[in-house]
Amino acid sequence: MDDIEKKIVDLVAEVLVDVNKENIRLDSKIVEDLGAESLDIYDMVALLEDEFGMEISDEEVEKIRTVQDVADFIKASQKKS
Amino acid sequence: MRRRVAITGMGLVTCLGTGVDENWNQLTGGHSGIRPITLFDPKRCQTRIAGEVPSEFDPMQYVLLKELRRLDRHQQIGLVAACQAVEASGFVFPPADPYRYAVIIGSGIGGLSTIEAGYEVLREKGPKRMPPMMIPMAVINLLPGLIAMRFGLKGPNFGVVNACASSASAIGEAYRLIASGSADMAITGGAEAVVGEFAISAFNALRALSTRNDEPAKASRPFDRDRDGFVLAEGAGMLTLESLEHAKNRGANIHAEIVGYGATSDAYHVVMPDPNGAGACQAMRLAIQDAGIEPERVEYINAHGTSTDLNDKTETLAIKRSFGKFAYKLSISSTKSMTGHALGAAGAIEAIFTALTLERGIIPGTLNLDSPDPECDLNYTPKVMVKRSVEYAMSNSFAFGGQNVSLLFRRT
Numbered sequence: 036m037d038d039i040e041k042k043i044v045d046l047v048a049e050v051l052v053d054v055n056k057e058n059i060r061l062d063s064k065i066v067e068d069l070g071a072e073s074l075d076i077y078d079m080v081a082l083l084e085d086e087f088g089m090e091i092s093d094e095e096v097e098k099i100r101t102v103q104d105v106a107d108f109i110k111a112s113q114k115k116s
Numbered sequence: 117m118r119r120r121v122a123i124t125g126m127g128l129v130t131c132l133g134t135g136v137d138e139n140w141n142q143l144t145g146g147h148s149g150i151r152p153i154t155l156f157d158p159k160r161c162q163t164r165i166a167g168e169v170p171s172e173f174d175p176m177q178y179v180l181l182k183e184l185r186r187l188d189r190h191q192q193i194g195l196v197a198a199c200q201a202v203e204a205s206g207f208v209f210p211p212a213d214p215y216r217y218a219v220i221i222g223s224g225i226g227g228l229s230t231i232e233a234g235y236e237v238l239r240e241k242g243p244k245r246m247p248p249m250m251i252p253m254a255v256i257n258l259l260p261g262l263i264a265m266r267f268g269l270k271g272p273n274f275g276v277v278n279a280c281a282s283s284a285s286a287i288g289e290a291y292r293l294i295a296s297g298s299a300d301m302a303i304t305g306g307a308e309a310v311v312g313e314f315a316i317s318a319f320n321a322l323r324a325l326s327t328r329n330d331e332p333a334k335a336s337r338p339f340d341r342d343r344d345g346f347v348l349a350e351g352a353g354m355l356t357l358e359s360l361e362h363a364k365n366r367g368a369n370i371h372a373e374i375v376g377y378g379a380t381s382d383a384y385h386v387v388m389p390d391p392n393g394a395g396a397c398q399a400m401r402l403a404i405q406d407a408g409i410e411p412e413r414v415e416y417i418n419a420h421g422t423s424t425d426l427n428d429k430t431e432t433l434a435i436k437r438s439f440g441k442f443a444y445k446l447s448i449s450s451t452k453s454m455t456g457h458a459l460g461a462a463g464a465i466e467a468i469f470t471a472l473t474l475e476r477g478i479i480p481g482t483l484n485l486d487s488p489d490p491e492c493d494l495n496y497t498p499k500v501m502v503k504r505s506v507e508y509a510m511s512n513s514f515a516f517g518g519q520n521v522s523l524l525f526r527r528t
Contacts, residue, residue, distance in 0.1 A: 052182040077248035078186075090244060 036061065040106045046082045047102060050075050061103040083109070089116075120375075121294045122528070124368040125205025125356035126468045127197035127305075130455050131167030131349050134174075135200065140472055143480045144501045148333035148454050150347050155311050163325040165332040166311045167349025167456030169193060188227035188253040189350070191262060194307030194461075197352035198263045201303065205356040206368060210268025211301070217269040218299040219260040220290040221354075222282030222306035224460030225315065226275075227254035232314040263303055271299050277460075280420070282306050283353065284463025284513035284521040288377035290357055291523075300362045305354035305464035319348060322387060324424060336457070337484035338421035338450035339428045339492040346422040349456030353464030355471075372471040375409075375508075376524030378402025387516045389426055393434030396512070399520035400438040403510060407524050412442045414524070416479055416509040418470045419496070421450025422457055431512065432492045447504055449497040453483035463513035467523055470511040474527040477505045 036044065040061060047069065048056040054069050065071045071079070080091050087109050099105055128135060131149030132142035142149065149167045158164040175184060175192045178199040184192060202209065211217050230253040237245050252258050257275035264273050272293055276286040283306025290304035319325045326345040328335040336347040363370055380402065382395035389396065404411050420431055436443045451469050458465055473479055478501050485498040506527065513521045 049182060049185070052180055074248060081245065081248055084245065 039109060042086060043083070043102060043105050043109070046086060047079060050078045050082065059102060061101065061106070063102050064100050065102065118295050119297060120360035120373055121291050121357055122360050122363040122368070122370045123355050123372050123374065123471050124358055124363050124370055125201040125207070126371065126471065127200025127204065127354040128352070128465060128468055129169055129173060129193045129197045130351035130458065130465055131169060132455060133170060134196070136204070136468065136472070143451060143454055143469065144478055146454070146481055146483055146500055148336070148483055149349070150332040150335055150456050152332060153311065156313050158313070158316060161313060161316045162320045162327050163316050164329045165326070165335055165347060166316070167347060167351070167458070168311055169309070169350045186249045186253065188230045189309035190223055190226060190307040190352070191253065191259050193309055193350065193352040194221065194259045194354065195262055195266070197305065197307065197354040198303055201354040201356050202267060207301070207356065207366065214268055214270035216271055216300040218272040218290060218293050218302040219263045219269055220272070220274060220276060220286045220293070220302055220304045221260040221263065222276040222278060222286035222460050222463065223256045223259065223308055224277065224279045224282050225308070225310050226256035228310045228315055229312045230254050232312055259307055267303070269303070278519050279515035279517055280457070280459050280462055281513040281515040281519045281521040282460030282463065284467065284511065284523055285379065285519070287355065287374070287464060287467055287523060288379060288521060291374045291377055294357055294359050301356065301358040303354060303356055305352065306461040307352035308459045308461040309350040310459070311348055311350055316348060326423065334484050336423045336453050338419065338423040338453050338482055339432070339488055339496045340485050341487045341489045343423045343425065343428065346424050346452070347456035349458040351455065351458035351461045351465055353461055353468045355464065355468065370528045372474045372528055373526045374523060375526045376403035376407035378406060378522040380520045382518030382520065384518050389430040389514060390518070391430060393430045393437060395518060396431060396434035396514055396520045397437040399522040400434065400510065400512070403522040403524040407508070407526070409508065411439050414439070414446065414508045414510055415504070415506040416447045416473055418466045418473070418509065418511040419448050419450045420512045420514045421452055421482065423452060427514065428489065429491045431514070432494055435494060443494055446495065447479045447497055447502070448494050449480050449482045451480050453485070463511065463521065466511045466513070470509045470525050474506055474509050474525055477503055479504050
């Protein structure tokens with residue numbers, strides 16, 4: 036995992052009360068595997084936006100399934116800016 | 117047929133410390149919990165002292181770290197006090213019939229500190245950055261909701277908002293639910309944690325707070341001639357109440373019984389008490405009538421005693437009007453002299469102290485009562501605690517807005 040991916044795992048772990056950080060992998064599905072509910076997703080989005088200084092629209096959030104998807108999205112938008 | 121209501125568990129988090137025994141030791145030792153403010157930089161405020169929950173406070177024993185960031189400080193403190201009370205009660209949740217178990221919790225301003233921080237985010241970063249937990253952390257009914265979730269309680273559940281009488285009202289309402297048969301057991305009490313620039317400056321604008329910044333431990337001085345306002349404090353007090361039958365069936369340890377509840381309004385002024393004390397007097401009378409006893413059976417009053425000019429005078433007058441010549445035989449004290457004023461949590465904190473007075477035969481003193489106000493001429497147990505075995509004791513709570521609540525307790 037690179038630094039961005041590690042940071043994302045940290046933030047996901049911070050939000051999801053019942054998940055051990057060791058069990059969060061890049062291919063973990065955030066809802067299906069990690070058990071995130073809507074409030075957890077909103078909470079993660081707010082933390083990610085704050086951490087990476089960007090905005091993630093609700094449409095983009097809809098497309099995200101795995102931790103890897105989050106990392107890809109953030110890396111792509113960092114390249115754009 | 118009205119049922120008797122027993123106190124079977126208690127939990128406390130205040131500026132004096134965490135836990136019932138720690139609080140009682142500090143209180144009967146005559147120690148003040150008032151210190152210079154550390155939770156924010158108070159240099160712009162007129163008042164720079166408060167009763168903060170000490171930094172040793174460790175919610176991790178009861179609350180997961182990841183949950184903590186989704187809780188306002190009043191919810192953290194309240195949840196810990198509720199867990200202490202439940203643990204002390206020895207009752208194992210969830211119960212067989214969860215709809216018979218109520219949670220009624222008071223708070224004056226709930227998540228004001230969260231709102232204060234959220235507003236900064238809104239101004240600085242814009243609406244898109246508003247934290248998603250803003251509303252659940254701000255509203256007052258979430259703490260009773262959280263307690264219900266923790267213990268699996270599905271009976272009547274609500275927050276009580278009644279300024280400085282909030283948790284006294286909550287306890288009174290919980291007592292009635294059990295007495296009337298609508299619930300068998302309740303977790304009740306209150307929590308408050310608004311020591312921040314917003315609340316301090318807002319109460320300063322009302323000229324309500326002491327500005328004795330150089331002598332924090334001497335700032336809260338109820339009934340003293342040199343008092344100059346109340347001292348804002350954080351805290352939570354939680355109790356488990358149950359019908360006497362429910363408590364006895366499971367062999368619970370009973371600390372005291374609640375036997376009376378009186379509630380009135382002054383219908384007078386937004387922040388000043390009625391100078392005749394009529395509403396406060398009537399609340400005390402109603403509590404006594406509710407218990408079906410003669411007023412002279414009451415031997416101790418844990419006063420509202422805020423250390424403001426108006427409260428202490430008016431409360432004294434109201435006590436005299438309620439008790440007549442017996443007023444001078446009462447032991448009275450204001451434990452706010454040591455805890456400061458935890459607003460919506462004060463009533464519950466003081467209800468617990470009152471129950472402990474009955475249980476342990478000790479009346480806490482009124483710290484800093486060096487030279488009584490000539491208009492305050494009752495026995496306020498100046499400075500140090502006294503031993504007195506008491507059968508009936510009352511706790512008063514009065515609110516900005518004119519609400520008056522008196523709770524009456526009996527030794528078991």
